[in-house]
Amino acid sequence: MNASALLAIVAFAGALLLVFGYLYRIAAKSHAKGELADEGIRILRWALLGQLVIFLILAITAFLT
C-alpha cells in the first residue's frame, strides 16, 4: 500500500468536504428563508456524492502500488 498517496487523497477529499460543508450551510440558510427550493439542496447532495465516488475510485490506486 502507498500510504503517502492514500493520505494525499484523503486530504483532498477532506478539503472537498470542507468546501461543500461551507456551501451546504449557505444553502441550508437560503432554504430556511424559502429562497432555495428542495431541488437545490438535493442537487448539492448528489454533487458531493459524485465527487466522493471519484475520490473513492482514486483511493483504490493507493492499494495497487
Add this chain to the structure above:
Amino acid sequence: MAVAQDAPSVQTASPGLPPYTKSLLKWSFAIGVIPPVALVAALALKSLYMLDYVHVLTGGAWTGFDLYTGLILSRILRSLEVPARVEVAKRLTPTTFFILPSLSAVAITAGIYLAQKLGEFNLNDPWILAAGAIVIILVAQGFGIFLPNGVRIFLELAKAKPDPALISKLTMRNVRLAASQAVFQILIILVMAHLAVY
C-alpha cells in the same frame, strides 16, 4: 453585443434548475469516472506504458480545456449579454462539474505514481519541487475557487429568483481563472519536458 439580441433561441433566466441540468450532470459523471478507472486499470495491470498514457492524456485534456476556455470561450462569453451568458453557464457548469476535477486529480496522481516508478520522485530535485509548487497552486485554485463557484452557480439557479448578474459574474470568474490555470499548466509542461529529457 448584438449576438444575444439576434439569437432567437436565447431566453432570459427562468426560475429553478432547468430540466437538462440532471442529464448534463449524469453525462459529466459518466465521463468523469473514466480517468480514475483507467488509472486503477493501469496500476492493476502494472503497465508503465498505460500509466504514462493516462497521465499524458488526462494532463493534456485538462490543459487543452483550460486553454480553450481561457483563450476562446472567454472571448465568446464577453461578447454576449448577461442573459445569454447565464444560458451558457446553465449548460457549461453541469457538463464540466465532474469531468474537470476528475481530469486534474488523475493527472496529478498518475504523475506522482509515474515519477515514483521511474525513480524521479526526488524531493531534493528543484524541477520536482517546481512541479509540486505549480500543482499546489492549481489544486488550491480548483478547490478554493473553481469548485465553490460551480456549486454557487447551481444554488443560484435553483433559487426561485436567480440573480443573473451573480451567475454571470461567477461564470466569468471561472473563465478568467481557467486562463490563469492554462499559464501554470504551460509552465508545468515545461518542467515535465525537462524531466522527460534530462
